[in-house]
Structure formats: structure tokens, C-alpha cells
Amino acid sequence: MLLSELAHVRSGDKGDTSQISVIAYRLGDYPLLAEWVTADRVAAHFPGLACRRVSRFELPGIGALNFVLEGAMPGGVTRTLALDAHGKTLAMQLLSLDIPDDLP
Amino acid sequence: MRIGSGAGFSGDRIEPALELVERGDLDYLAFECLAERTIGIAHASRQSNGRLGFDPLLERRMRTVLAAAKQRSVPIITNMGAANPLGAANAVIAIAREMKLDSLKVAAVLGDDVTEIIRHGDFPLLDCEGSSRSLVPSMVSANAYLGAEGIVAALQQGADVVITGRVCDPALFLAPLIHEFSWKMDDWTRLGRGTLVGHLLECAGQLTGGYFADPGRKDVVGLARLGFPFADIDQDGSAIFSKVAGSGGSLTVATCKEQLLYEVLDPRAYLQADVIADFSEVTIDPVGDDVVAIAGAKGHRRPDTLKVSISYDDGWVGQGQISYAGPGACARAELAFEIVRERLSLTGVVVNDLTLDLIGVNSVARTAPIEALEPREVLARISGRAHDRSSAERIGAEVEALYTNGPAGGGGASSATRKILAIASTLIPRDSVEVSVEMLVA
Incomplete structure (x- = not known):
């Protein structure tokens, strides 16, 4: 299944860093998200980004993960040549992340 | 409340x-x-x-x-x-x-205006190498949060x-x-x-x-x-x-x-x-x-510190866009890019980071490319940086010139040039900033 079936997302930016929240529709799906949607898998999902580092923060109380993609927007919002200078579209692109159906 | x-x-x-x-x-x-x-x-x-x-x-x-x-x-x-x-x-x-x-x-x-503090001091930049002194010659503003x-x-x-x-x-x-x-x-x-x-x-x-x-x-x-x-x-x-x-x-x-x-x-x-x-x-x-x-x-x-945003002049961005459609649209967009790159070089225009985005294919998508049928249409966006306005304008001008001098069937060309006001951040001691209030009455 795709991440879009389990979670909703939102992108924000700070300097050259993009931030993506991944929020379980149902709290019961949070452990599965926490197990599969790792910082490494998020980094691998975006081969077109040259991140210095991807880190993950966990918020089990609200069933959410927060990803911080440092260096996702080279030069930052103000200098980048990218069409989507703020990385606003990145979160929705993460929704195509594939999650195996047979995870315990 | x-x-x-x-x-x-x-x-x-x-x-x-x-x-x-x-x-x-x-x-x-x-x-x-x-x-x-x-x-x-x-x-x-x-x-x-x-x-x-x-x-x-x-x-x-x-x-x-x-x-x-x-x-x-x-x-x-x-x-x-x-x-x-x-x-x-x-x-x-x-x-x-x-x-x-x-x-x-x-x-x-x-x-909040701390331009003078930044002008006369030197503070390490956040998120990038170097210190604030290097930005002073091109600084436009510095404001503390x-x-x-x-x-x-x-x-x-x-x-x-x-x-x-x-x-x-x-x-x-x-x-x-x-x-x-x-x-x-x-x-x-x-x-x-x-x-x-x-x-x-x-x-x-x-x-x-x-x-x-x-x-x-x-x-x-x-x-x-x-x-x-x-x-x-x-x-x-x-x-x-x-x-x-x-x-x-x-x-x-x-x-x-x-x-x-x-x-x-x-x-x-x-x-x-x-x-x-x-x-x-x-x-x-x-x-x-x-x-x-x-x-x-x-x-x-x-x-104990306050964050400061320093804005500074960082040259110009020039950009041109042109659409291609039908079989081979992407190949013609890529040919257009190579032509623009070569013409800028031949005419001695110095630009940096010249970039091709295929809008509809790879302009904002950063995930792995998927094998797909060729799109019916693509908008080629060619952009780059330049130190001066006239060099930046040449990028868009060369894109518009593709109408009669480029690949077959280019349509809807446009161009734009903008000045880059870049932002860098640093931290300054809280006690160097004095906050005051001025009250006006109608």
C-alpha cells in the first residue's frame, strides 16, 4: 500500500531545510509508520534532493513523525533556482512511498 | 480571552x-x-x-x-x-x-533594525560557512527577531x-x-x-x-x-x-x-x-x-541570543520558458537548452548554474523518475544566475529567440529577470538590542 492510505502530510521550510510531517489518520497505524517510515527511507525516496542529513522526530501522542531534510533546498528559499523554492510540494510526493502489506 | x-x-x-x-x-x-x-x-x-x-x-x-x-x-x-x-x-x-x-x-x-550592529561586528553565520563581515559590503538590511x-x-x-x-x-x-x-x-x-x-x-x-x-x-x-x-x-x-x-x-x-x-x-x-x-x-x-x-x-x-536575518544583494536570475508538444517534445526541449547554453557561451555572456526544468516532468518532482509514456506537452524552463542585470536578461532573450532559431514547434515563449535578495542568519547577544515604543495619537 502507499503511505497516502495511512497518513496525511504537510511541508514547511526554514532556510535551506525542508520539514515534512507525516500524521497517521488512525492512531493505531502509528507503530507501523514508526517502524517503516524511517529517515533513511525518506532520504532514499528523494534521490533528486541533495540533503546533508535527514532526521526524524517522533510524536506518538498525536501519531505523527516529523522529518527534517537539511540542505533540501540548496541556497535556501531566497537563492534557489528551483520552481518550488519553498519545497511546498515535497510532502505530497512522499505520499507515494510504498509500504509492504505484510508488515506485522 | x-x-x-x-x-x-x-x-x-x-x-x-x-x-x-x-x-x-x-x-x-x-x-x-x-x-x-x-x-x-x-x-x-x-x-x-x-x-x-x-x-x-x-x-x-x-x-x-x-x-x-x-x-x-x-x-x-x-x-x-x-x-x-x-x-x-x-x-x-x-x-x-x-x-x-x-x-x-x-x-x-x-x-529590531540591527544593521549598525552587524556592520560593526562579526558573527558566525548559521546554516552556512563564514561570518557576517563577508556580507557587509552587499548588505541591504539586518533585523533581529x-x-x-x-x-x-x-x-x-x-x-x-x-x-x-x-x-x-x-x-x-x-x-x-x-x-x-x-x-x-x-x-x-x-x-x-x-x-x-x-x-x-x-x-x-x-x-x-x-x-x-x-x-x-x-x-x-x-x-x-x-x-x-x-x-x-x-x-x-x-x-x-x-x-x-x-x-x-x-x-x-x-x-x-x-x-x-x-x-x-x-x-x-x-x-x-x-x-x-x-x-x-x-x-x-x-x-x-x-x-x-x-x-x-x-x-x-x-x-541569551537573538536570531538576526541579514538580507544582501546576490546578483540576478534570468529565466525563459517555451512549450513543446507532440512526439519528441522532451527531446526538443533538451535540444533547446543545449542551444541556449552554447549561444550564451559563444556571445561571451557569463551565467552560472544554468538549469533546465521540464515543467510537467521534473520541475518540482524530486522522487525517482518513473518509466512513463512521453508527456503530450512539456514547458521548458531555462534559468541561471548572473552578476548583472543585462547578462541575466540575455537568458530569457535567447529562449525567446528559439521561436525562429531553435527546435521545431516551440510556442508560448516568455522571459523574466529578477534581482536576488538573499538571506543569511546569525545570532547576536540579546543585551545588544534595545527595544522602544513610539506612540502616535490621531
Whole structure:
């Protein structure tokens, strides 16, 4: 299944860093998200980004993960040549992340 | 106590703010209008005309809400002062006189302009190599992110309108809480809770269903009539969020969760001038239709430094776009790019980072490419940097020249050139900044 079936997302930016929240529709799906949607898998999902580092923060109380993609927007919002200078579209692109159906 | 959010960015819609004032039974209304780069642009505008440098929509917003807010005794707090809070305050006074709003008190909060401190000091840059001294020759502005203190002082002096330059966005909402509830400036827990309220309100429509709708998965009713949010906050800092009954959009646990984490990096350490807020154990509970209770923020002692945004001239960007369609569209777009690159080189135009985006294929997508049928159409966007305007303009000119001198079937060419105002950040000691308030009366 795709991440879009389990979670909703939102992108924000700070300097050259993009931030993506991944929020379980149902709290019961949070452990599965926490197990599969790792910082490494998020980094691998975006081969077109040259991140210095991807880190993950966990918020089990609200069933959410927060990803911080440092260096996702080279030069930052103000200098980048990218069409989507703020990385606003990145979160929705993460929704195509594939999650195996047979995870315990 | 009820605070409404009248704007979430400089160009935001105005109608929802009036709806809040007229039908929201507010105690305060705050407008957050100052993005990282907006203030640099405002400084450039002030340099060309000393009376300008504040938000271009300030006067329109004030003409729309000022009378209704004054009539209901709803103070307005905003960072629309941008690069010229005093100029903005004078502009509001002029509007108040024109509208016969006698004795309206308008306060300008000053002290965020730290250009001279940066010019004469040297501070390591955040997020990149080097120090602030290297930017001084091309510096346009330097502004410190102030806390709530100046706004609180203005409210204590009875201001009807408080206008700031750069302050931490949540401080626009935290300040009236400190003022009304007499919170101490070292009550880190309450300051953390008030910061959470500000953080959730500061993007206005993003709490009530804006930036949320995804048809079939996350539907939002009446998005065209999107209402902006308000919060009812108690003495302890717990808050209930809602919006005007009958307005469009929806305020749910899901919209609140998305906004809670928006632009937050480590949720345990949301750095502000007044407090380091901790959102890691926040609870979000439904209360009713479009009514959500949020509590559980914490706070830790504020940093000894203030963040400063330095804006500086960083050359020009030139850009041209042209569409191709039918079989081989992408190959013709790529040929177009190679032709433009070679022509710039042949004519001695120095540009850097010349880039091709295929809009519809790879312009914003950063995931792995998928094997797909060739698109029916593609928009080639060719952009690059240059030190001077005329070199940057050559990029777009060479794209437009592709009509008769490039691949077959190029259509709809356009070009644009813009100056780059780049932003770098640093930290300066808190005690090097002095905040003051200037009060004007209509």
C-alpha cells in the first residue's frame, strides 16, 4: 500500500531545510509508520534532493513523525533556482512511498 | 480571552479578517505578514522612498478593519511595519484621521533594525560557512527577531494598534496574553503555551482548512469562503480553537496536527526570543464541529541570543520558458537548452548554474523518475544566475529567440529577470538590542 492510505502530510521550510510531517489518520497505524517510515527511507525516496542529513522526530501522542531534510533546498528559499523554492510540494510526493502489506 | 488571526502572509486575503472583527466577538486581532525575505524587499523599497518600506497592503487592510475594530475596542497587533514601523504608524494615523477615528492610539515598536550592529561586528553565520563581515559590503538590511516585550509595553500604554517590524511571529499573539494575564517573563511554561497558541494562529487559514484539501482523501467544505481562526485562551494558557460560524473551511484535529508541526524542526525545542517552547507532548482533542482543544505545551528558559536575518544583494536570475508538444517534445526541449547554453557561451555572456526544468516532468518532482509514456506537452524552463542585470536578461532573450532559431514547434515563449535578495542568519547577544515604543495619537 502507499503511505497516502495511512497518513496525511504537510511541508514547511526554514532556510535551506525542508520539514515534512507525516500524521497517521488512525492512531493505531502509528507503530507501523514508526517502524517503516524511517529517515533513511525518506532520504532514499528523494534521490533528486541533495540533503546533508535527514532526521526524524517522533510524536506518538498525536501519531505523527516529523522529518527534517537539511540542505533540501540548496541556497535556501531566497537563492534557489528551483520552481518550488519553498519545497511546498515535497510532502505530497512522499505520499507515494510504498509500504509492504505484510508488515506485522 | 479571544485572539483572532487576520493574516498568515503578506499577500493574504483581507475579507476573512473583517468577518472575524464583525462576527468573531474578538478581544484582539493579529496580522502576521512578514516572511523571512519580505523585510529585505521592504528595506529596498524604503531605500527608494523613505516614506515606504512597510507592508504594501497595510493601508488597504486598515481601511477595511480599523473602524469596525475601534468600534468594538479590539486592539490590532501586526508586523506590517516591516522595514519602517514608524512610517507605517504614521500611515495608519493618516487613515484614522480621514475616517474620523478620533484619538486612536497607534504604537510603533522599534529596535529590531540591527544593521549598525552587524556592520560593526562579526558573527558566525548559521546554516552556512563564514561570518557576517563577508556580507557587509552587499548588505541591504539586518533585523533581529524581537520577542513580545515591545508589544506588551505598547498595550500597557493603551495602544489601539501596535505595529512592529521583525518580531518572532508567535510573539504577536503571545504579547496580548502576557498583557491581559500578567504572565511573568520567566514563567516558561505559560510562555511556552502562549507560543503554541501563536504558532497555531500565525498562518491564519492554514489552521482552518487552507493548505489541507486533497479531494477524495481530505475534503474541505467551502474552501472558497475559508474563514480564519481564533483561540479562546485561559489564564493557564490552555486554548480552544475555532472559527466564525458559517464561514468556509474546517478546523479539525487533523488540520491542527498539520499546523502544529508546520515549520517546526525539533518539536522539543521551538526556539523563540521569549522562550524555548516544547510541543512534544501537546494534546489535541475534538470539542465540537470546528472546535478543537489544545494543551500540554511546555517551555524552557529563553536563549541569551537573538536570531538576526541579514538580507544582501546576490546578483540576478534570468529565466525563459517555451512549450513543446507532440512526439519528441522532451527531446526538443533538451535540444533547446543545449542551444541556449552554447549561444550564451559563444556571445561571451557569463551565467552560472544554468538549469533546465521540464515543467510537467521534473520541475518540482524530486522522487525517482518513473518509466512513463512521453508527456503530450512539456514547458521548458531555462534559468541561471548572473552578476548583472543585462547578462541575466540575455537568458530569457535567447529562449525567446528559439521561436525562429531553435527546435521545431516551440510556442508560448516568455522571459523574466529578477534581482536576488538573499538571506543569511546569525545570532547576536540579546543585551545588544534595545527595544522602544513610539506612540502616535490621531
